[in-house]
Amino acid sequence: MTTRCDIMLFGALGDLAQRKLFPAFYQLEKAGLLADGSRILALARRELDTEGVRQQIRKRLEQHVKPEEFDPSVADKFLQRVEYQLLDFNNQDGFEALNTWRAGQSNQLIVYLASPPSMYGVVARNLSAVSCCTEKTRVVVEKPIGHDLESSRVINDELGEVYKENQLFRIDHYLGKETVQNLIALRFANNLFASQWDQNHISHVEITVAESVGIEGRWGYFDKAGQIRDMVQNHMLQLLCLIAMDPPSDLSADSIRDEKVKVLKALRTMTPDMMDTYVVRGQYTAGASNGKPVPGYLGEDDANKRSDTETFVALKVEIDNWRWSGVPFYIRTGKRLPEKLSQIIIHFKPAPHYIFDPDQRHLANNKLIIRLQPDEGMSLKILTKDQGLHKGMRLRQGPLELTFSEAFETERIPDAYERLLWEIMKGNQYLFVRRDEVEHAWRWVDRIVQNWNDGGDPPKRYAAGSWGPVASIAMITRDGRSWYEDA
Ligand code: BG6
Secondary structure (H helix, E strand, C coil), rough: CCCCCEEEEEECHHHHHHHHHHHHHHHHHHHCCCCCCEEEEECCCCCHHHHHHHHHHHHHHHHHCCHHCCHHHHHHHHHCCEEEECCCCHHHHHHHHHHHHHCCCCCEEEEEEECCCHHHHHHHHHHHHCCCCCCCCCCECCCCCCCCHHHHHHHHHHHHHHHCHHHECCCCCCCCCCHHHHHHHHHHHHHHCCCCCCCEEEEEEEEECCCCCCCCHHHHHHHHHHHHHHHHHHHHHHHHHHHHHHCCCCCCCHHHHHHHHHHHHHEEHHHHHHHHHHHHEEEEEEEEECCCCCHHHHHCCCCCCCCCCCCCCEEEECHHHHHHHCCCCEEECCCCCCCEEEEEEEEEECCCCCCCCCCHHHHHCEECCCCCCCCCCCEEEEEEEEECCHCCCCEEEEEEEEEEEHHHCCCCCCHHHHHHHHHHHCCCCCCCCCHHHHHHHHHHHHHHHHHHCCCCCCCCCCCCCCCHHHHHHHHHHHHCCCCCCCC
């Protein structure tokens, strides 16, 4: 049974709403997960009427929903739920109209702020001034929550003046990805792994989130953020937390978030003397993407030719606690890398006593490869004897393979936003980020940025279409390791 919801969508004509949110709502409609009577009030500043907005959304649905998944009758049904209200977010007077829309409704109210974070405070205050929300209202906010610890506190304080923490749903869309959620199942449903998941058995962990796209016309935002704020402060640290956290006592939002916060608190601070060996930042130059020439970061439209903003970051992260002492987490993420690929590799330690051919010693550690995208699944590399009489006891590393789409005949894996919207409608916060998580992540990231600002080297260049600066390879090679490459 799904709850009847009224969703006020601020920023309804913006890129996020049009590219991600409306297609996700459409999919929920198609799956029968939008309760009859649920409504969406699209809010923006453009002079349009409901019919015009419905047409615009329909066009974007046709673009962003795969043709084989697009059903015009579902789209029609969904669009009937959408009404449009022109609204100047800064002007309290217009907010009375929201009460008119709500009059006599008992639907669960969800306020979705798909607007720039600088607007969160004013919208919250204006909603409160017209008494539009109650203690039951759920409020959804998108990243970035600020650009450092201080600015994130300002935003969180502004929201906190009007809403309680249990009303706030801070989105990190990585937490809505099927495979990211699956990390929790993998770790805490399989005793096999639970007993191996520490410094006694794991030598190191790699997390790669690579994108082939550049900054896609978002220079204004991206140049102020850089890859460390855009990807590391949120998505990368969330992945790291899910791999490193202790088992929560249950699946409740706070049990999971308490454990993630403990990891964030245990991250070793990057002091200036660590910057040369633990941190690499890069910026792409002209190169090729998918076989086509592409400009460098400084050659993108609207670029400021002198920017030192990083489009690539590689870090060696130490977690100072009992479980992970001495186990580095190598993480890297960048734009304009050769492919879109997100994966986590757990490198297990070799057997304590080795009895096979000395020249095969390098093979002798198990690896668990968790593919987040594309080709969602996992693969455990184990060692077996090579087949055949003449091979003697030669070893061979082979995969125990689990590709979700094949193993479970999954029809389609839902997009992250579908799951997140669904959980918001159910009022479940476990896939959303708590205030202290955001702040601990900023505290750690701020120190790196401060070291860069205090005279660190400028970003190292890398050609678009390569795996980032050579320095990122050197960083891991110094420890006698290499970034995992699937043969
Ligand atoms: C967003 C970043 O949060 O995540 C973008 O702002 C990035 O720069 C995107 O491209 C990556 O998300 P996904 O789901 O495509 O891996």
